[in-house]
Amino acid sequence: MVTDLTEARAWSAAASVLDPEVPALTVAELGILRSVSVEGDTATARLTPTYSGCPAVLAIELAVEAALREAGFDARIERVLSPAWTTDWITEDGREKLRAYGIAPPVKASGKAALFSEPTVACPRCGSSATTRVSEFGATACQAQYRCTACAEPFDYFKCL
Structure with a gap:
């Protein structure tokens, strides 16, 4: 039962x-x-x-x-392939855990336009939005490599999908 x-x-x-x-x-x-x-x-x-x-x-x-x-x-x-997964499905706890792990969580942005825009990515270490993308790919294909110009630390950003 x-x-x-x-x-x-x-x-x-x-x-x-x-x-x-x-x-x-x-x-x-x-x-x-x-x-x-x-x-x-x-x-x-x-x-x-x-x-x-x-x-x-x-x-x-x-x-x-x-x-x-x-x-x-x-x-x-x-x-299950449909509907396709989106980073919007990451829970708030998951986003905070990413940040604490040193990976900037994806910007919440539904829609196809999010795939073609350059997001403002906050540094997971110091919180500054003064960051620049270093490489489209980071530790995994889902991530991009960024650098914070405020604290000079490199970090991964979980790309918005």
Whole structure:
């Protein structure tokens, strides 16, 4: 018999998995864990990749599956591609954790125009908006490399998608 408590336990197990590329965030805080349902002994987690070429997708799916199995469930993963993930799905807690980890969180901006504009990116260390982009790519393809002209520290910015 599936209860709300059973589904909450399955959600909690899946939601606790850390992103392998940005281990300061869980898959729930990143917004890629869409839902978890339980039918019988099987928990199904639905995940949306951050983008189609993300090299961490399989690692994340395997980690969520393992977390569900450790919680006592038979596990199933469904990859959900529509609607496509957007950085707007990162939770407020996730944005604060990115900042504390030293990565500037993405500017909240829905719509296609956000993809073609240069955002004002605040330094996650000192908070200054006097920053310049050094490279379109940072530690991962989802990030760009910036430098703060106020504190002179380099940092990654999680690009708006």
